[in-house]
Amino acid sequence: MAQAATEIHHEAHGHDAHAHHGPQGILKYIWSTDHKMIAMQYLFTGMFMGIVGGFMAYVFRMQLAFPGVSVPLFGVVSPGEYNALVTNHGSIMIFWVAMPVLIAAFGNYLIPLMIGADDMVFPRINRLSFQIFLVSVLMILASLFVSGGGFGGAWTSYPPLSAQSQYNLTSIGATMWLIAVALEFVAFLLGGINFIVTLMNARAPGMKAYDIPVVAWMIVIASILFMLSVGPLIAGAIMLLFDQTIGTGFFDPARGGDPILWQHLFWFFGHPEVYVVLLPAVGIVIDIVATFARKKLFGYKIMIFTAVATGVLSFFVWAHHQFIAGIDPRMANIFTVTTLLISVPIAELLFVMIATLYGGNIKLNTPMLWALSFIAEFLIGGVTGIFLGASGADIYLHDTYFVLAHFHYTFFPIAIIGTFAGFTYWFPKMFGKMMDDRLGKIHFWGTIIPFNMIFIPLFVLGLGGQHRRIYNFQNFPELAAMQPFRVLATVSLIIMLLFQLVFFWNCIKSWRGGAKAGRNPWKANTLEWTTESPPPHGNWPRDAMPRVYRGPYEYSVPGREDDYWPQNLPS
Amino acid sequence: METMTLDRPGGDPQGRPMPRQKILPDGVLGMLLFIFTEAMLFAGMISAFVIVKSQAAGQMWPPYGQPRLPAQETAINTAALLLSGIILLFAQYAFKKSETRAVVPFGISIFLGLFFVAFQGVEWAQMLGQGLTMQSSTYGAFFYLIVGTHALHALGALGGMAWACVKLTRGTLTQSAFTTVQLFWYFVVIVWPLLYWKVYL
Numbered sequence: 001m002a003q004a005a006t007e008i009h010h011e012a013h014g015h016d017a018h019a020h021h022g023p024q025g026i027l028k029y030i031w032s033t034d035h036k037m038i039a040m041q042y043l044f045t046g047m048f049m050g051i052v053g054g055f056m057a058y059v060f061r062m063q064l065a066f067p068g069v070s071v072p073l074f075g076v077v078s079p080g081e082y083n084a085l086v087t088n089h090g091s092i093m094i095f096w097v098a099m100p101v102l103i104a105a106f107g108n109y110l111i112p113l114m115i116g117a118d119d120m121v122f123p124r125i126n127r128l129s130f131q132i133f134l135v136s137v138l139m140i141l142a143s144l145f146v147s148g149g150g151f152g153g154a155w156t157s158y159p160p161l162s163a164q165s166q167y168n169l170t171s172i173g174a175t176m177w178l179i180a181v182a183l184e185f186v187a188f189l190l191g192g193i194n195f196i197v198t199l200m201n202a203r204a205p206g207m208k209a210y211d212i213p214v215v216a217w218m219i220v221i222a223s224i225l226f227m228l229s230v231g232p233l234i235a236g237a238i239m240l241l242f243d244q245t246i247g248t249g250f251f252d253p254a255r256g257g258d259p260i261l262w263q264h265l266f267w268f269f270g271h272p273e274v275y276v277v278l279l280p281a282v283g284i285v286i287d288i289v290a291t292f293a294r295k296k297l298f299g300y301k302i303m304i305f306t307a308v309a310t311g312v313l314s315f316f317v318w319a320h321h322q323f324i325a326g327i328d329p330r331m332a333n334i335f336t337v338t339t340l341l342i343s344v345p346i347a348e349l350l351f352v353m354i355a356t357l358y359g360g361n362i363k364l365n366t367p368m369l370w371a372l373s374f375i376a377e378f379l380i381g382g383v384t385g386i387f388l389g390a391s392g393a394d395i396y397l398h399d400t401y402f403v404l405a406h407f408h409y410t411f412f413p414i415a416i417i418g419t420f421a422g423f424t425y426w427f428p429k430m431f432g433k434m435m436d437d438r439l440g441k442i443h444f445w446g447t448i449i450p451f452n453m454i455f456i457p458l459f460v461l462g463l464g465g466q467h468r469r470i471y472n473f474q475n476f477p478e479l480a481a482m483q484p485f486r487v488l489a490t491v492s493l494i495i496m497l498l499f500q501l502v503f504f505w506n507c508i509k510s511w512r513g514g515a516k517a518g519r520n521p522w523k524a525n526t527l528e529w530t531t532e533s534p535p536p537h538g539n540w541p542r543d544a545m546p547r548v549y550r551g552p553y554e555y556s557v558p559g560r561e562d563d564y565w566p567q568n569l570p571s
Numbered sequence: 572m573e574t575m576t577l578d579r580p581g582g583d584p585q586g587r588p589m590p591r592q593k594i595l596p597d598g599v600l601g602m603l604l605f606i607f608t609e610a611m612l613f614a615g616m617i618s619a620f621v622i623v624k625s626q627a628a629g630q631m632w633p634p635y636g637q638p639r640l641p642a643q644e645t646a647i648n649t650a651a652l653l654l655s656g657i658i659l660l661f662a663q664y665a666f667k668k669s670e671t672r673a674v675v676p677f678g679i680s681i682f683l684g685l686f687f688v689a690f691q692g693v694e695w696a697q698m699l700g701q702g703l704t705m706q707s708s709t710y711g712a713f714f715y716l717i718v719g720t721h722a723l724h725a726l727g728a729l730g731g732m733a734w735a736c737v738k739l740t741r742g743t744l745t746q747s748a749f750t751t752v753q754l755f756w757y758f759v760v761i762v763w764p765l766l767y768w769k770v771y772l
């Protein structure tokens with residue numbers, strides 16, 4: 001704490017000074033406190049982890065489609081390795097891809113720019129946050145190579161499997177996994193405090209609460225949700241760590257502990273967590289939809305209040321993950337009702353997007369395609385959630401591939417589609433160059449079509465009774481016949497992964513030779529488009545910090561010559 | 572906050588200063604958010620404790636063969652901690668009038684805080700001597716977990732207060748830094764009676 005307090009006080013001086021006589025060379029990047037630099041660090045670390053997670057998916061999908069085959073670039077997958085791959089794939093995609101990219105990267109990049117500030121309120125805490133995050137990245141990667149191998153007890157890490165090494169056989173890997181997750185939480189806690197304080201305290205003069213772009217609101221609401229939900233999980237993680245390392249019995253029923261307790265602590269965090277990543281993606285999509293429909297956002301306030309309502313409700317649904325964990329059926333009923341209730345605000349978010357599109361002057365470029373596909377694909381995820389939320393149906397569906405397909409239809413739109421939407425939309429601002437639209441569209445279709453081809457078969461498999469986390473389905477005669485679906489999913493995955501090369505090629509090509517972007521290539525209203533691309537240190541010249549005169553979505557205002565009206569123009 | 576980065580002058584073409592409206596000073600707001608998270612951490616621990624306790628074999632609490640916690644001695648210690656919090660309020664009051672007058676109450680408050688932590692340490696040694704360990708039962712495990720977490724928070728807060736006290740004697744302590752430090756100590760003071768009630772009684 002002393003640390004934070006010192007930090008707060010010292011921020012006062014010379015944040016500008018370090019640009020001139022701070023460290024030089026590579027250290028300049030590592031020790032930078034510039035929010036844009038930290039955002040880039042989060043973005044590229046997150047993308048790198050995305051490649052790692054994607055590679056893992058490729059390896060275990062190969063094992064499922066062609067059991068026992070020697071997987072190119074990996075080799076034969078043993079049962080223990082299979083478990084480790086699945087576990088770490090899930091953990092990495094949620095904690096080291098979705099969180100750093102959607103919250104930390106976009107939050108860091110966009111919040112100060114969108115509210116007309118020169119940096120975060122606590123730049124050095126911000127840097128500390130990334131450094132802790134980086135340690136957690138190294139920790140989780142290292143955990144895959146220690147003796148016994150990486151942790152294989154699922155991303156939910158249920159005890160007693162996760163607590164006792166005679167069951168999980170990965171005493172070091174399990175502990176490193178847990179420490180890595182805990183460090184990651186600390187990093188986002190620091191980041192979250194920064195986002196919230198910055199949005200509340202550092203807005204440009206004239207920017208009232210309802211003039212803040214939706215994406216900034218969403219990232220901040222998500223940070224609040226994260227901060228309110230993560231405490232109990234940290235408590236649980238400490239308890240689990242003690243169970244693993246010093247032999248306490250918090251979760252060991254033989255010694256008076258309670259394994260279900262972990263499930264409550266985990267899902268009390270786990271469910272809000274899915275909205276923590278959902279809301280920033282929704283915000284990104286909303287901003288893009290409004291810009292490229294050239295229409296005023298339908299229901300700005302509805303949107304904000306809906307997000308808050310979703311956040312509040314998300315604290316009362318967690319036990320829908322535990323319907324068959326032996327919870328009281330009366331309690332299951334209550335959680336069924338709250339779960340079905342939460343789909344109302346979620347539907348509202350989608351309706352706001354659709355209503356904004358209605359009658360708009362829609363431009364179908366790459367960012368807009370991503371945004372539209374978010375609406376379509378997330379809808380499938382949300383609708384299948386309703387089946388799972390009904391406890392009666394869930395008793396059959398729980399822990400089948402239906403659940404797996406459900407949450408991939410939510411997480412993929414969020415973490416992958418949302419990221420690509422945001423990345424292609426803000427690329428001109430971040431790097432000063434336009435992206436190649438044709439390559440962008442090839443990449444788009446090459447991702448979206450295989451994505452559906454992967455997970456639609458998995459819905460079918462789940463309904464057919466195929467359970468998750470099984471190494472080789474050939475051992476189950478009644479499931480073996482469905483093998484063609486598994487092969488289809490795996491082949492589609494490989495095609496999708498290969499199409500990502502188009503994306504990386506597009507990035508490099510556009511970065512080196514793309515057309516100059518200028519300040520405002522999309523003719524958008526929000527403040528980040530009023531400065532240079534890429535923005536200089538401090539974002540605006542000292543004597544020309546922006547002032548705000550109106551809300552962010554004044555497009556196609558009748559009687560105005562231009563179809564947009566930047567927030568900083570007096571008239 | 573003398574020269575906040577974001578408060579710096581500049582802005583519109585006339586070069587008038589453009590103050591940004593702050594809900595609360597940055598440090599104070601950040602600390603409040605941090606405290607909310609910490610409150611949830613303790614809430615998680617306490618609810619876990621209550622659930623495990625309610626399922627104890629034969630409703631025996633403490634479990635068979637485990638010592639009772641010294642509730643009376645700790646009541647005294649609780650009083651010391653609460654007193655420290657109250658005296659800190661006086662320190663704040665004095666700080667508003669003159670900085671030098673705040674030094675004595677602030678020092679007493681820190682001293683009482685240290686007394687509290689030391690007292691807890693002695694108590695831990697006693698309990699360990701009586702065979703209560705983290706491995707001996709969930710009762711012991713929760714005791715050390717919850718009280719230990721609180722003690723770590725107390726030490727962190729005391730570190731912050733000591734730092735603030737040094738600045739105070741040098742006359743460089745700002746009100747918002749002082750408030751930030753105070754808030755964390757109040758948090759430590761206020762959760763303790765709850766923990767005492769749940770864990771000891």
Ligand code: HEM
Pocket residue numbers: 156273274275277278320321339340342343346381382383385386387388389390394397398399403406407410411414
């Ligand atoms: C309309 C909203 C939603 C509803 C009603 C809903 C409902 C459910 C239910 C009932 C389950 C438990 C199924 C089972 O384990 O048997 C579940 C699982 C899951 N959902 Fe959702 N969900 C919704 C939205 C989301 C969103 C937005 C995300 C992600 C961002 C998400 C991610 C997940 C994940 C990761 C799991 C599986 C966890 C695991 O067991 O590993 N869901 N959902």
Ligand SMILES: [Cu+2]
Pocket residue numbers: 270271274317318320321
């Ligand atoms: Cu859930």
